[in-house]
Amino acid sequence: MAKRSNLFVLGGLLVALLLAGVVSNFASAHPDGLDSSLREGCVFDADDTIVGGSCPAQQAREHELADSPLADYGVRGVDNEYLSTGLSGVVGVLLTFTVGGGLFWLLRRRSDGGVARSAASGDDADPTPGGADVSATADGRR
DSSP: OHHHHHHHHHHHHHHHHHHHHTGGGGSOOSOOHHHHHHHTTEEEOTTSOEEEEOOGGGGOOOOTTTTSTTGGGSOTTOOOHHHHHHHHHHHHHHHHHHHHHHHHHHHHHHHHHHHHHHHHHTOOOOOSGGGOOTTSOTTSOO
């Protein structure tokens, strides 16, 4: 059973890497709903610079993390746009998988350790939820 689970997770990881590395390059370059609503009321030139009108996008500033290695769906220092976008997607998937997998591993290990400790110490813990006495009848008589 564990082997099937591992194959399932590995298959999911491979699909996510393929989508992030290849398919991400075919995403729409047009603004999404949020960007589009922020741009309503403004006039833009061919370089996508605001040249007139009034809209919330005029108050936009550079993001604090604009200089980070994976800013703007690309990898800084990689000149090929397709490679940069695909590589940033792959790095993002690997980071997410590593952090998520590490957290699940820690939580699983912690819960398994608690069960193993109580069994090893010989505690006769009540296995029923809430410690209910399952031998009693509905009206409380034994």
